[in-house]
Amino acid sequence: MNRIDARFSELKAQRRTGLIPFVTAGDPLPEATPALMHALVEAGADVIELGVPFSDPMADGPVIQHASERALAKQVGLAMILGWVREFRRRDENTPIVLMGYMNPVEIHGAERFAREAVEAGVDGVLLVDCPIEEAQAAAPLREAGLRQILLAAPTTDGARLARICDAAAGFLYYVSFAGITGADRIHLDDVRARVAQVREQAKVPVAVGFGIRDAASAQAIGAFADAVVIGSALVERLAGAATESEVCTRARDFLMPIRAALDVEKSEEA
Amino acid sequence: MSLKSNPAAAAAAIDYTHTPDARGRFGDYGGSYVSETLIAPLAELTAAYEKLRVDPAFIAEFERDLKYYVGRPSPIYHAERLSKKIGGAQILLKREDLNHTGAHKINNTIGQALVARHMGKRRIIAETGAGQHGVATATVCARFGLDCVVYMGATDIERQKINVYRMKLLGAEVVPVTSGSKTLKDALNEAMRDWVTNVANTFYIIGTVAGPHPYPQMVRDFNAVVGREARAQMFEQFGRLPDVITACVGGGSNAIGLFHAFLNDRDVRIVGAEAAGDGIETGRHAASLAAGRPGVLHGNRTYVLCDDDGQITETHSVSAGLDYPGVGPEHAFLKDSGRASYVGVTDEEALAAFHELARTEGILAALESSHAVAQAIKLARELPKDQLVLCNLSGRGDKDVHTIATREGITL
Numbered sequence: 241m242n243r244i245d246a247r248f249s250e251l252k253a254q255r256r257t258g259l260i261p262f263v264t265a266g267d268p269l270p271e272a273t274p275a276l277m278h279a280l281v282e283a284g285a286d287v288i289e290l291g292v293p294f295s296d297p298m299a300d301g302p303v304i305q306h307a308s309e310r311a312l313a314k315q316v317g318l319a320m321i322l323g324w325v326r327e328f329r330r331r332d333e334n335t336p337i338v339l340m341g342y343m344n345p346v347e348i349h350g351a352e353r354f355a356r357e358a359v360e361a362g363v364d365g366v367l368l369v370d371c372p373i374e375e376a377q378a379a380a381p382l383r384e385a386g387l388r389q390i391l392l393a394a395p396t397t398d399g400a401r402l403a404r405i406c407d408a409a410a411g412f413l414y415y416v417s418f419a420g421i422t423g424a425d426r427i428h429l430d431d432v433r434a435r436v437a438q439v440r441e442q443a444k445v446p447v448a449v450g451f452g453i454r455d456a457a458s459a460q461a462i463g464a465f466a467d468a469v470v471i472g473s474a475l476v477e478r479l480a481g482a483a484t485e486s487e488v489c490t491r492a493r494d495f496l497m498p499i500r501a502a503l504d505v506e507k508s509e510e511a
Numbered sequence: 512m513s514l515k516s517n518p519a520a521a522a523a524a525i526d527y528t529h530t531p532d533a534r535g536r537f538g539d540y541g542g543s544y545v546s547e548t549l550i551a552p553l554a555e556l557t558a559a560y561e562k563l564r565v566d567p568a569f570i571a572e573f574e575r576d577l578k579y580y581v582g583r584p585s586p587i588y589h590a591e592r593l594s595k596k597i598g599g600a601q602i603l604l605k606r607e608d609l610n611h612t613g614a615h616k617i618n619n620t621i622g623q624a625l626v627a628r629h630m631g632k633r634r635i636i637a638e639t640g641a642g643q644h645g646v647a648t649a650t651v652c653a654r655f656g657l658d659c660v661v662y663m664g665a666t667d668i669e670r671q672k673i674n675v676y677r678m679k680l681l682g683a684e685v686v687p688v689t690s691g692s693k694t695l696k697d698a699l700n701e702a703m704r705d706w707v708t709n710v711a712n713t714f715y716i717i718g719t720v721a722g723p724h725p726y727p728q729m730v731r732d733f734n735a736v737v738g739r740e741a742r743a744q745m746f747e748q749f750g751r752l753p754d755v756i757t758a759c760v761g762g763g764s765n766a767i768g769l770f771h772a773f774l775n776d777r778d779v780r781i782v783g784a785e786a787a788g789d790g791i792e793t794g795r796h797a798a799s800l801a802a803g804r805p806g807v808l809h810g811n812r813t814y815v816l817c818d819d820d821g822q823i824t825e826t827h828s829v830s831a832g833l834d835y836p837g838v839g840p841e842h843a844f845l846k847d848s849g850r851a852s853y854v855g856v857t858d859e860e861a862l863a864a865f866h867e868l869a870r871t872e873g874i875l876a877a878l879e880s881s882h883a884v885a886q887a888i889k890l891a892r893e894l895p896k897d898q899l900v901l902c903n904l905s906g907r908g909d910k911d912v913h914t915i916a917t918r919e920g921i922t923l
Binding site: 299301342347393395397420421 | 550690703711805806807821
C-alpha cells in the first residue's frame with residue numbers, strides 16, 4: 241500500500257487531523273535535510289512535503305522563492321535530494337514523502353527516469369504546481385510507477401472542473417485556500433470552510449488545505465474542517481538562518497509541536 | 512505524426528493557419544502549464560478572445576487604432592545603399608520602428624487592451640525586458656484610461672533608464688524585480704504572481720508569444736498584421752513574394768508577426784535570428800532554439816535554456832529584449848517541422864549591423880532588430896542580386912544609444 245494512503249487511513253481511524261509540513265530540500269543547510277525530516281516527524285508530521293528547488297518558482301511567494309535560491313546557490317539538485325530521502329528511509333519506513341516542485345526538472349530528467357529514481361529512493365507522491373489536469377499526460381509515467389500525483393483545487397476552480405479533479409485525485413487533494421501565492425495571508429475562514437465541505441463531499445480522497453496557515457491558531461481553525469493542513473512558508477521562514485543541524489532541528493520542533501498539539505486538542509474536543 | 516522523423520514531409524502537410532489546436536498546442540509545444548488558480552482566468556480569457564477575434568466590430572475597432580493611433584501600415588523600405596555595399600541580394604526593411612512608440616509591440620498591446628476593456632478589467636499588469644513592451648502597455652493604458660503596473664528586472668531598469676522614465680511619464684507604476692537574475696524572466700514570474708493574487712480585476716498583457724494558452728496565439732494574431740501587410744506590399748512594390756524573410760527572436764513576437772502570413776508560402780525561406788551573445792560556444796547567450804532543449808517554462812512547453820537538473824540558466828545578450836531563456840512555442844514547432852530555421856547572431860555582429868545601417872541608410876535600429884539586420888546582411892551576401900531578403904526592423908534604436916555609447920567607452 242502506498243504510504244500516503246496508509247497514513248490517511250490511520251488518521252481517519254484515529255480521528256486525527258493530518259499535519260503536513262513543507263520544507264525546501266537543502267535549506268537552510270543541505271547536509272541537515274535528513275535530520276530535519278526526522279525532526280518534523282518527531283514533532284508530529286504525518287506527511288512530509290519536500291520542495292524541489294526551481295529557478296523560476298512562479299507560484300511561490302518570496303519566502304519559498306528565496307529558500308529555493310539559497311538551496312540552488314549551494315548546488316542542491318535532484319540526485320542530492322533523492323539521496324537524502326534514501327537516508328531518511330533507513331530510519332523511517334512509514335512517513336510518506338511528497339516531492340513538490342515544477343515541471344521543468346521532471347521534463348529534463350525524463351518523467352520515466354524521474355519516477356523510477358523517486359520510487360527507488362522511497363518517495364510516495366509528487367505535486368507539480370504547474371501541471372494541471374489538462375497537462376496530466378506529461379506526468380503519466382509518475383502515476384504508472386506507483387507515485388500519487390497530488391492535484392490542486394483552488395477557489396477559482398468551477399464546479400464541473402472540480403468534479404473532474406476530484407475524480408482524478410489520488411493520495412490526497414490539496415485545496416489552495418485563496419487565490420494568491422504561497423506565504424501570503426488572505427484566508428477568509430468562512431469561504432474556505434464552505435468550499436472545503438463541498439470538495440470533501442465530492443473527493444474520494446482526503447482533503448488537505450494549504451496557503452496562509454501560519455501558526456497553531458490558524459492550523460486549528462482550518463483543521464476543524466479539513467482532513468489535513470499544510471504549513472510551508474511560516475516554517476521555512478523560521479528555519480532560515482539556522483547555523484547548525486541541531487539548531488535547524490530545534491527550530492523545526494519548536495515551531496511544529498504547538499501546532500500538532502492544537503490540532504489534536506481540537507479533534508478531541510470535537511469527539 | 513512525428514515531426515522529427517521526417518520534417519520535410521511533415522512541414523509540407525501542415526496548414527499553419529490552423530495552429531494551435533483547442534488545447535493551445537503547436538505540435539508538441541504550448542499548452543497551459545500553470546497553477547490551478549490560473550486555469551479559470553485563462554479559460555475566461557480564452558472564451559472572451561475566441562468570441563472577439565471573429566467579431567467584426569472588434570476587428571474594426573482594432574484596425575481603426577492601428578491606422579489612426581499606431582500609424583499603420585508601416586512601409587517596406589528598400590535599403591539600396593546597404594544592399595549595394597553588401598553586393599548580394601536586395602535587403603528590404605519592414606519598418607515597424609516607425610510605429611507609435613517605436614516598435615511592433617504596440618500592435619499587441621492595443622489588441623490586448625481592447626480585450627481587457629471588453630472583459631471589464633480596469634487594472635493592467637505587464638512584464639518588460641528592454642522596456643519596449645512596458646512602454647507600449649503604459650501607452651495604451653493611458654489611451655484607454657486603465658491602471659497600469661509594469662514589472663521589470665532591476666538589471667534591466669538599470670540598462671534601460673529612458674524607457675523606465677517614459678513609462679512613468681505615461682502614468683504607469685514600474686515595479687523593480689530583484690529575484691533571480693533580475694531580468695525579463697523574473698519580471699514574468701513576478702507578473703504571474705500579481706495576476707494569481709488579483710485575478711478578479713486584473714488583466715495581464717503578456718508582451719511576447721510565450722506564456723500559457725491563449726497568449727501565444729493571441730499575441731501572434733495581433734502582431735500578424737505585420738506579415739499580412741508585408742505580403743500585400745511585396746506584390747504591390749515588387750510584384751512577387753520575397754525569397755527569404757528574417758526577424759530577431761527573443762520570445763519571438765515580432766518574428767511570428769512577420770512569419771505567420773508567409774508560413775503557407777512554401778517557397779519563402781524563413782530564418783529567425785537569436786541572440787548568440789558572446790558566442791553560443793561560450794555559454795553566454797540567449798539562443799533557446801539553436802542551443803536549448805524542450806522543457807517547460809512560464810506556462811508552456813517549448814525550447815528552454817537550462818542545466819541537466821532542469822534549472823533555467825541565466826542568459827546573456829547586449830539587447831535586453833532578446834535576453835530570455837525560453838521562446839514562443841510556435842517557433843519551437845516551426846523549428847521541429849523544418850518550416851523555419853533559427854541561427855545565432857552575436858553581440859558583436861549585431862553592433863556591427865547597427866552601425867552599418869546607421870551609416871548607409873540613416874536608420875538607428877534597436878539592438879534587438881540589429882540582430883535581424885545582421886542576419887539579413889549574412890543572407891544577402893550569399894544570394895544573387897535579384898533575390899529579395901525581407902527583414903523585420905522591429906524597433907528603433909533611440910533607447911539603446913546609452914548602451915552603445917557605454918560599450919564603446921564614450922561618456923555622454
